[in-house]
Amino acid sequence: MPEKRVTVASKVGLHARPAALVAKAAAAQSVAVSIAKAGGDPVAAGSVLNLMTLAAAFGDEVVISAEGEGADAAIDAVAELVATDLDAQ
Numbered sequence: 001m002p003e004k005r006v007t008v009a010s011k012v013g014l015h016a017r018p019a020a021l022v023a024k025a026a027a028a029q030s031v032a033v034s035i036a037k038a039g040g041d042p043v044a045a046g047s048v049l050n051l052m053t054l055a056a057a058f059g060d061e062v063v064i065s066a067e068g069e070g071a072d073a074a075i076d077a078v079a080e081l082v083a084t085d086l087d088a089q
Contacts, residue, residue, distance in 0.1 A: 002072050003065035006079045010086045013057035018086040023048040025081050029074035033066045
């Protein structure tokens with residue numbers, strides 16, 4: 001299963017607005033995208049509630065994964081958002 005490790009760039013972590021933007025992007029992918037804190041259990045990245053309960057804070061490393069046709073593109077799309085300071089937009 002392809003995966004990518006990314007550092008959370010938003011100052012508030014994956015909460016509120018950043019979580020909503022990441023969940024929207026993940027839900028729009030052709031494959032299911034999962035996200036986990038390094039060493040933790042993965043959750044569905046397409047759910048704002050799941051992202052908020054993940055408690056991924058600024059500077060935390062997360063692992064984004066997906067399986068199936070288009071997995072690499074889906075991972076890249078979600079990883080790009082996680083690695084961007086979404087508070088500044």
